[in-house]
Amino acid sequence: MLGYIQYVLVNSVRELGGEEALVAVAEKAGLKALPSFRIDTDYDNAQCLALIKATGEHFGLDDKALFALYAERFIKASRQQFPLFYDMAESAYDFLRRQPRIHQTLASSVVDHSTKKAVASKFELIEDEGRFWVNYRSENALCGLYEALFYRLLEHYGETGRLEHRRCVHRGDELCQFELFFDGKRP
Ligand code: HEM
Known part of the structure; x- marks a missing residue:
């Protein structure tokens, strides 16, 4: 998947939980560190799904709550960027x-x-x-x-x-x- 979904996700994790959350989410998703996601680059789908799952687990949110939180941030971010x-x-x-x-x-x-x-x-x-x-x-x-x-x-x-x-x-x-x-x- 192109990196915009992941880009907004990583920014959200950073804003909500700081560096500590970034490290914990990366670890839960099986990554040494989170890449700097780019919108013009195609990333592994499984990695994106793992990041979504790890974010939900880290913040104690089920899919519905996580997607609602994410949508709030995504619409604001994309409104600003596009x-x-x-x-x-x-x-x-x-x-x-x-x-x-x-x-x-x-x-x-x-x-x-x-x-x-x-x-x-x-x-x-x-x-x-x-x-x-x-x-x-x-x-x-x-x-x-x-x-x-x-x-x-x-x-x-x-x-x-x-x-x-x-x-x-x-x-x-x-x-x-x-x-x-x-x-x-x-x-
Ligand atoms: C300016 C607004 C938006 C931007 C910049 C944007 C950008 C993107 C990008 C770059 C992707 C990855 C595309 C891919 O690799 O297939 C994506 C995925 C996705 N977007 Fe959007 N999007 C926007 C609005 C929306 C809206 C309004 C919806 C739904 C109501 C939506 C639903 C989705 C979904 C469901 C995916 C995951 C697709 C998949 O299964 O891989 N997007 N978006």
Whole structure:
């Protein structure tokens, strides 16, 4: 996975628990030290998942609590680092329609063709008769992260809505499928 998710995670660990937490999380994740993650570099998926798990364990948070905490920081960090993506979107719906393209834009600086292809293949949007679905296929199975980011993004735009998890790899389905609803607005 490109290093932005890990970059925000490591910064969060540092801000919440200082150097001590960084050392403890690295150790729990089986790393001597945490790399300086870069958005233009592709990192091992298993390493990213191990870091997420180690962070949750270190701070005593289950996945839901960890992803909620992370989403709070991620939306603020990405708003600061990539203001244009937010300014271009008038609403959470507008932003989410662009989210797969945002990922692809970020992957465009990576030289490796297979990384670009992998990033592009993860999210598929389906809009049909006013309904908005997202198919998410990834060995990382971070549907909990998607859900937390969805709700925090609504908050950013001062909106409400909900996500229905129709299919889920954690329940044995071959992909995760979300249906997204936006109060007061129809796609
Ligand atoms: C400006 C805002 C955003 C930036 C800069 C950003 C950036 C990134 C990057 C660089 C990755 C790694 C991509 C890869 O290697 O496949 C990633 C992963 C991910 N992002 Fe975003 N993202 C943003 C917004 C969002 C939003 C709003 C959502 C969901 C509502 C989202 C959901 C995810 C998920 C679920 C992954 C993990 C993908 C996997 O399975 O590997 N992102 N993001």
